[in-house]
Amino acid sequence: MQKVLTIAGSDSGGGAGIQADLKTMTVNQVYGAAILTAITAQNTLGVQGVKVLAPEVVNSQLESVLRDIDFAALKTGMLANARITALVADKVKKYNLKNLVVDPVMVATSGDLLLKENALDIYKRELFPQAEIITPNLTEAKILAGFEPTTVVPGEILAEKLINFGSKYVLIKGGHFEQSDQSTELAKNSTSKTFPAQAVDLLYDGCSIKRFTAPYLESAYNTHGTGCSLSAAIASYLARDYSVPAAVGAAKKFITGALKHSFKAGAGSRVLNHFWELEYDKVK
Ligand SMILES: Nc1ncnc2c1ncn2[C@@H]1O[C@H](COP(=O)(O)OP(=O)(O)O)[C@@H](O)[C@H]1O
C-alpha cells in the first residue's frame, strides 16, 4: 500500500479540500494522510467562514507525519497564505519529498478567495521548482502568468510561461472555461454559445503538449471539488508508479466518471460521486 499526503484546507461540506482528497485517495487504492492548513465553514452554496491555522500548528502536523511515514507522493491544495506556503516548500526540501503535485488553489467555485495574494511569489520561487506537476485552472494559470483573468490567452502561451517557474510538468485545466475563452485552444471544439463540446486539459513538459479531452458535461457545470479531486488522483497514481502522462490520463478518467455521477448534496453546486466505479453504484 503506497502512502500519499495531502496538505490542504477542510471543507465542512465534504465536496472539496481534505475531504475530497481523502475520498479520492481511498477509492484509488492508496493510504491517505492529511495536514490541515485551514478550517472553512463551507457548504454547496459557498464559503461562510475561514480560520487559517497558525504556521506552528501546520509545522507540528508536518513534522509528526514526515518523521514517521514514508510518502510515495503528496499534493498541496489550499495553502492560504505566504507563511504556510513557505513552510510547506521548506519541508519538501528538508525531507526530499518526491512526486509533489501542486494545485495552486486561489478561489472557490463560489468566488470566495482562498489564498492571500502575497503567497504567489513564494509559490513561484519556492514550491513550483520542486513540483513534479502543477495543476492550475485557467484563471489561476492566467494570474500566475501575469495576465488579467479576463484576458483571452492561448493555452500554449500560458503553459510556456508557467513551465519557466521550474516544475517538470504543467497541467492547465479547462473545466471552468469562460465565455471569453471560447476562441482559445482550450475550448476550440465549442459548438454551443454557452458550453464547449470538450473539457480539454493541456499537459506540457517544456517540449511537447498533450491534450486530455472528455465530453463537457453541461449537467455537471459548476460541480464543486473537481480540481482538488483531480490533483489527489494524480498524486495517487504517481504513488502507484504511473508516469506523469499516464497518471493524468487515469485521473481524467476518474474525474469524468465522478462528474457524470455527480449529484445534489445541498441547495447549491453539485458534488462529485467519488465512488462511481464501485459495484454498489452499478447495481442501483
Ligand atoms: N462540466 C465538466 N465536464 C467535464 N469535465 C469537467 C467539467 N468541469 C470540470 N471538468 C474537469 O475537471 C477537472 C478539474 O478542472 P477544473 O474544474 O477546471 O479545476 P478547478 O476545480 O481547480 O477549477 C479537469 O479535468 C476538467 O477538465
Ligand SMILES: Cc1ncc(COP(=O)(O)OP(=O)(O)O)c(N)n1
Ligand atoms: C478547503 C477548500 N479547498 C479548496 C477548494 C477549491 O476546490 P477546487 O476543487 O480547487 O475548486 P472547485 O471545483 O471547488 O472550484 C475549496 N472550495 N475549499
